[in-house]
Amino acid sequence: MAVAGAAAAWTPRGLAQDRRIGVALVGLGYYAAELLAPALQLTRHCRLAGLVxxxxxxxxEWQRKYGIADANLYSYxxxxxxxxNDExxxxxxATPNHVHRSLAEIAARAGKHVWCEKPMAMDAAEGEAMIKACRDNRVQLAVGYRMQHEPNTRRFMAMAKERPFGRIVKLRADAGWFGWRDGADDAWRLDPARGGGAMYDMGVYCINAARYCTGMEPLAVQAWDETARRExxxxxxxxxxxxxxxxxxxxxxCVTSFGRNLNTLQVDCERGWYTMSPFQGYDGNRGRASDGTVFEPQLGKLPRMQAEQMDNDAQxxxxxxxxxxxxxxxLRDLRVVDAAFASAKADGKRVEIARG
Incomplete structure (x- = not known):
């Protein structure tokens, strides 16, 4: 689902084909510590070069663990x-959502390519600003939708065009988990000013899956906030x-939740169906189809998926x-998020989704 002509907005800066891309991790919370940094040790085309x-x-602590030079350590x-820093x-x-835009703009002005965790920003307006900053400074902007680098997901994306069971009739996408890790690194998930809540964190998996499984853009949304633990x-x-x-x-x-464990994607068609569960796990994503096809996990144990994602983006x-x-x-997902929040505030009123 890449945008045609996107690469024309920037030029490579003399990078040798055999060079490993130097990556600075920005935000050293759980995801960076437990997944991204270990994944970088598995990549073929990347190396951990800096910390912010x-x-x-x-x-x-990180400097001692990974041998990062003093000159490659930064505060915000x-x-x-x-x-x-040419390294x-x-x-x-990989920070809380509310600072994605400002950090991306600083990086772009510094001439550095940007990889940004999902959701890309707090809303579509911020996403547009990030795209413009990277385009104006001739650097790439990639979003950390790791599932689009996972082989079974890639197969489901291809089936949107092939339609092996005829026309798609309906989909179901549920993504949620009960509770979260204790500690300050995740306190922001309860803070609306920093992009907390299930929709930002997990709902984008449902939105992205619905889009890549149909190969289409949604026209409208209805949403209902069903929060049980208001306290x-x-x-x-x-x-x-x-x-x-x-x-x-x-x-x-679709359903997304911090109060229920959910991880299923189902596509129902005229002459059959296909499903994946889990469909957005860090590993073990598996599926099956009505004709007996089985989609076994292919990437191996975590953090192989993150390594695959970063290697693809480095290439x-x-x-x-x-x-x-x-x-x-x-950005396309953020437009859906914006409309879903507007609908939920209006008790499920149908809201048309902005087009680019």
Missing amino acids: SGTPAKLG DDFHRIAD IDVVYI LFKGVDETMRFRLEFPEDIVAE SIIAGTAPRVPGEEG
């Missing part, structure tokens, strides 16, 4: 100095149910081609 954090103790206050080619933003989830959604309307009268029924930088999941892909 607002916590000096974390920088020191001096992050702009990364422009002078760093890419920044991978805990103050100002953010614990559970959101939403319905996406697609062309050809296709409907996607696009080296080759000067568009990334598999460019910023425009994240």
Whole structure:
């Protein structure tokens, strides 16, 4: 689902074909510590070259563990100095959602390519600003939709065009988990100002899956905030149910939640069906189809998926081609998120989704 012509907005900066891309991790919370940093040790085309954090103790601990040079350590206050560091080619933003835009813009102005975790930003307007900043500074912007680098998901994406069971009739996509890890790194998930709540965190998996399984853009959405524990989830959604309307009268029924363990994708067609469960796990994603086809996990144990994602994105930088999941892909999901929040505030009123 890459955007045609996306690679034309920038030029490779003399990167040798055999060079490993230097990556600076921005935000040293759980995802960076437990998945991204270990995954970088498995990549063929990347290396961990820099660290950015607002916590000096974390920088020191990580520096000792991974042997990062003093010159490649940054706080958020001096992050702009990364422009002078030729060892760093890419920044991978893995912070709370509310600072994705500002960090991406600083990185772009510094001439560094940007990899950004999902959701790309707080809303579509911020996503558009990030795309513009990267385009204006001739750097790539890729969104960390790891599932689009996973083989079974890639097969489901191809089936949207092949239609082996005829026309798609409806979809179901459910993504949720009960509770979260304790500690300050995840406190922001309860804070609306920082992009907390299930829709931002898990709902984008449902939206993205509905889009890549149909190969279409949704026309409208209805959404209902079904938060049960209001005393805990103050100002953010614990559970959101939403319905996406697609062309050809296709409907996607979706649920995302911090109160239920959910991880299923189902595509129903005229002459059969195919499903994946789990469909957005860090590993073990498996599926089956009505004709007896079985989709066994192919990438191996975590963090192989994150390594595959970063290697693919690094290769696009080296080759000067568009990334598999460019910023425009994240923007399309943000337009759906914006409309879903508007619908939920209006008790499920049908809201048309903005078009680019």
